Amino acid sequence: MDGMPAAQRVLNELRNMIIKGDLAPGSRIVERTLCARLNVSRTPMREALKLLEIDGLIEISQNRGARVLAFTPDEARELFEVLASLEGLAAELAATRMTEDDAAHIARLHEAMSAHYANRNRDEYFDCNSMIHEAVIAAARNRTLEITWAGLLRRAQRGRYMAIVSQDRWHQAMDEHEQLMAAFEARDGVRAGEVWRQHLRHTGVTIAEVMAKVASAA
Structure with missing residues (x-):
């Protein structure tokens, strides 16, 4: 710094x-x-x-x-419905537009994130996860998509961090990342888009559930 x-x-x-x-x-x-x-x-x-x-x-x-500002369950659901569409499209485009350097960069981030998951290093995992989502957006090579996504990013980050409180969701998220990597390796845009849309939808549902539990316990 x-x-x-x-x-x-x-x-x-x-x-x-x-x-x-x-x-x-x-x-x-x-x-x-x-x-x-x-x-x-x-x-x-x-x-x-x-x-x-x-x-x-x-x-x-x-x-x-x-x-x-408060971050409500309804806001989380709405936000991640939009992000699911945006990031799903990004993954679909990235699968066929990414360069070899892009692919290698995402693969390195995925490897580092997997190690942090294995060691339950939550903060480090979160940082790598955020960089992967950003790298997929960049690899889509669509400036309009990138600008639109960036406008939602800060609010979304609060939710993403909250989602990995759930161990079950954390495990599921890692599996979805593995599926994305396989789709990228095959350059299968349709599959990459499907996996990533579902990944974001699952995240949104988990965040809303976590927030509802916190609210009911207060």
């Missing part, structure tokens, strides 16, 4: 804190406390908060300050 502008560093830190639940839905964001924690001044903090509001992760009120 050396050389990274302070506002960007703060933005990355706060995104991770929201995605991984360190800043819980509905919680107030106390600027002074976070400035001290991240060792930054108020200016980069406020710049980062404005960008988080654009991402749809927080809400800034003139009277009440900033708070983390």
